[in-house]
Amino acid sequence: MKTKVSDAKKAYRTQQWIAGIVLTLGGLLVAIPFIWMVLSAFKPESEVLQLTPTLWPETFTTENFVYLFENMNFGVYLKNTIIIVLCSFVGLFFNAMAGYAFAKYKFKGRDKLFYLVLATMMIPGQVTMIPVYLILNQMGLTNTMTGVVLPGLVGAFSIFLFRQFMSTIPDELLEAARLDGASEFRVFIQLILPISKPIMAVQGILTFIAGWNSFLWPLIIANDESLYTLSVGLNLLKGQYGGNFALQMAGSTFMVVPIVIIFIIFQKHIIEGYTISGMK
Amino acid sequence: MKSYSKTTPYLFIGPALILLALFSLFPIVLALVISFTDIDLAGLADYANISFIGLENYVNIFKDPIFLKSIGNTLFYVVFGVPLVIACSLGIALLINFGTARIFKAFRLVFYMPSITNVVAVAVVWTYLYNPQFGLFNYLLGLVGIPAIPWLQDPTIAKGSLIALAVWRAIGVNMIIFLAALQGIPKTYYEAAQLDGANNWKQLTKITIPLLRYAIFFVSITTMIGWIQFFEEPFVMTKGGPLDSTTSVALFIYRNGFQLSNFGYAAAGSFVLFIAIIIITMIQFRLQKKDTDF
DSSP: OHHHHHHHHHHHHHHHHHHHHHHHHHHHHHHHHHHHHHHHHTSOHHHHTOSSOOSSOSSOOOHHHHHHHHTSOHHHHHHHHHHHHHHHHHHHHHHHHHHHHHHHOOOTTHHHHHHHHHHGGGSOHHHHHHHHHHHHHHTTOTTSHHHHHGGGSOOHHHHHHHHHHHTTSOHHHHHHHHHTTOOHHHIIIIIIHHHTHHHHHHHHHHHHHHHHHOOHHHHHHOOSGGGOOHHHHHHHHHHHTTTOHHHHHHHHHHHHHHHHHHHHHHHHHHHHHHHHTTOO | OOOSOTTHHHHHHHHHHHHHIIIIIHHHHHHHHHTTBOOOHHHHHOGGGOOBOTTHHHHHHTTOHHHHHHHHHHHHHHHHHHHHHHHHHHHHHHHHHHOOSTHHHHHHHHHHHHHHSOHHHHHHHHHHHHOTTTOHHHHHHHHTTOOOOOTTTSHHHHHHHHHHHHHHHHHHHHHHHHHHHHHTSOHHHHHHHHHTTOOHHHHIIIIIHHHTHHHHHHHHHHHHHHHHTOOHHHHHHTTTOSTTSSOOHHHHHHIIIIISOOHHHHHHHHHHHHHHHHHHHHHHHHHHHHHHHO
């Protein structure tokens, strides 16, 4: 009997090791593109074009990054991307406001309006792409930063998550604040938003990532290079410098590494966010 | 007790709702209307140049060989992409959930990473990896004596190469969803099964997979909708080539709308896509319902 138990334990331990090894190999496979990207970004062009590639840069150089900013407009792209990120936080605020109202107020047509909001999640981007362009064109907003930012400013899924979270805030808390004479907007800013920190953290990070990565609307709306974002600029770079892989990898590294750093710092919030949203 | 005025709630939902109405709901109506017109750049400059042409766009689009080809390609992406994403993300989630050591938590991060990175940057990196001359993949294959593979140059292999990239990006989110679902399964089920002498495989097929049914259903629907709208990868990596063998329906719509400025024609294409998504989602819900009847 005793040997049977220890046998089972042994088998279990072997299985654990196998699982670990399989995941390590898989993880390595998943990480290869990142590793290759970063290492190639610091190689001179001639080294990247060798037929036997080097793993570690033989001559370590940062000239690719310098080139991006000096000879291409990556500084401008970076500025535009940051503007978009900042604007999308305004959108996040609108989402929080709407989520709060759907969670905590009773008003005529509330449920119908909320279903309408949810219904917009079903609409594929390709269907709205052309009419939204026509609408922005009619408003005279094509080739402007406003036009780039507006279409993606608010999102149904974010409103939904805010509503889910804020419905758990007890009504008594709001009543107490109102009795103290706080205006509705103050209740929202000074009471609701601080309580909603966990969901704010998740949404804030996701908003940042989405803003930083925004590609389609800047691509469609911006004709002028002065309005390009990093993604659009990188796509342009791929077209113009098709053969210069070191430069392309530098551009990609510049886009990917900040997100990876932010992700590693805040990963707990992001991964827990899926549990908050109740996706089970 | 109601201390707030009647208009307050509407002020709170106002900004978000106006934007959603303007950029999500109204565009659908507009897309439907313009899909019955011949609006192009001339029509955009002066609305007098637009005329209603009835169903002509829809008739023409189903005669358009590139559109038909893009439907075929998109089906290819769905048929191979959806099972691959589910198998990979579920497999990884099961392994991570099985592991007890601390390191298994770190694996969550590694596998999640690709899904947050910028699609353009990633496509640029993979184009380099796929490069027939200087790419890492062919070099590694060369080391073990396998001749170079035309990753993005051969019509069929190119589709597979794009799928590989998209699966790599899709694993993270779906793995997390599966992990959340796995952690929701009570441990007592497994303990009872072990007492009855059920082996690992039996536990997996008789307990885990059935209890994950809802998560699998959710992932398969969202993944399928995602694949039907497959756009950025072919747009950045192959521009739809070679010979339109990687052109997806979404890329077809983009190209007709914004490169050829056939807005009406592209809108008709987008409606075909929309209807396809609705039908497929409804079929899946039907199948799911039948499943739970037992």
